[in-house]
Structures are given as C-alpha cells and as structure tokens.
Amino acid sequence: MHARAVAATTTALLATTCLLVAAPGAWADDLGGPPTVIAHRGASAYAPENTLAAIDKAAELGIRWVENDVQRTKDGELVVIHDDNLKRTTDAEEVFPDRAPWKVKDFTAAEIARLDAGSWFGPAYAGARVPTLTQYLRRVEHNRQKLLLEIKNPELYPGIEQQTLKVLANQGWLDQLHVRSRLIVQSFSTDTLRTVHDLKPAVKTGFLGTPAVADLPAYAAFADQINPSYGSISAGYVAAVHAFSGVHGKALEVFTWTVNDAATAQRVAGYGVDGIITNKPDVVRDAVSGD
Structure with a gap:
C-alpha cells in the first residue's frame, strides 16, 4: 500500500x-512551435476589415487570434475601425454628404450604426456595420477566439485607455483566463501602454514599432512585446529583443506585421518571430506550419 x-x-x-x-x-499558443498567426483586422483579405464578418471568416479558417482597432465616437462609444475617418470603409460620404471630413469622433454611435461598412469590399457584404467594441468582444467570445486589441490614435481620445479597460472588464475579458492567454493590448503610443499597464498590470501589452536595441530596456518596463513591421527586422534584431525580459518577467516577444505571402512568412519565421499578423491568415499558417 x-x-x-x-x-x-x-x-x-x-x-x-x-x-x-x-x-x-508561456504567452504563445504553442511552446517551441511555429509563430502564432494573427488575423489582421480579422481575415481582412476575405471579408471587410474590422467587421464581425471578418472575425467570423477567421474562425471559419481555424484562426484563433484576431486583431482589431478601437476608436471613439462623438458620444463616447468605443467602435472598431482602423481609420480616424469613415470615408474609406463606409458610405459616410453618401449618407452624410455635408459632414466632411467624416471623422469618427464627429459622429455619434447611432449615426455610425447607420453606415454600410461592407459594400466597399464586395456586394456579398452589403449592410455590414461598424461594430461597437462590446459587439466585437461578444463575437470573439462566441467564436472562442483570442484578441490583439489596438488602441488607435489615443491622442484624439483622452481617457480611451481607461474606457477600453472598462469595456473589457464589463464583458468579462479581464478575468484570469482572458488576461493570461486570450488578450493583448497594443499601441504605437508608449504613453498609452504605460497607462494600460499602470491601470491593469496583469494585462499583456505590445509596442507597435521598431525601437533601437539600446532603448529596449525602457520598453521592457511596460511592455511584453515589440511588434515591428516585417520590413524593419532581421534575425539579429529579433534575437536582441528576445534577450530582454518584459514587464512580466518573460522574454520580450515579437509579433511582426503585415505579412501576406508565403515566402515572407517563411523568412520572418526563420528570424524567430513569435507571431505574424496577416490579412491572409490561412496562407501564412500553411507556410509556417511545417506540414
């Protein structure tokens, strides 16, 4: 016995x-495996960017991570859209012809909800809408996906960091499970990332850009990732980033963007990047899967 x-x-x-x-x-999905594949603005090569259709398409392709962009309306609603104006991805010019330059911050959430955010991409997506962040989070949760959330143009929206965290909390995205393995907040703004870290230290953060190696210790004080454009990196740079520990005591990661072809995906995977952000997540996944 x-x-x-x-x-x-x-x-x-x-x-x-x-x-x-x-x-x-470990932050990554698979220890020692291929880079994590992140669907940029959803599977945006196949459906209109930053719409619910785009994250559904990513889910259909079997992609676990999606990336989005968050901005704020005139009446304080957080919405998911990349540009700071509505012209490129909606019919705002037709619906509101006298409201140039059609800035997101100059329209209410109800006005933006009237806009068609899909027809520009193709007739099959006519009537798609600009989702609120709440709607977007609910769909990502429904799809059991993970989220790389970019706070966009924070200089236009004072307090957007606190507000974003509040919406995340209200939707259950700041519990231990989500914070540990399903959520990253990124930005081009160091001030924004510092604010997010100060307000919610457990949240993983990524800096968008390619800081000089000599400056990496400063970024490691508030970030877990350095997320550069693919054309700005080399194997040596990735190795240099990995040599530093981020704010949570793990090696700084590198998620690179925006890679849309197999050859480039294989090249940056060879550099040792931890993640690849792409409009064509199926192409990149197949290129780096090792199958």
Missing part, C-alpha cells in the same frame, strides 16, 4: 509539473 501511494503521489507531481511547464506560463 505504501509503495502504491508513493508511486501515485510521484505520478501526480510529475503530471502537475508538466501542466505548469506546458500551459499557463
């Missing part, structure tokens, strides 16, 4: 150790 008990205890300890090593500690 004693020998069996010791054996059972040893087995349980080994299993627990394996779980601790394999699961919660």
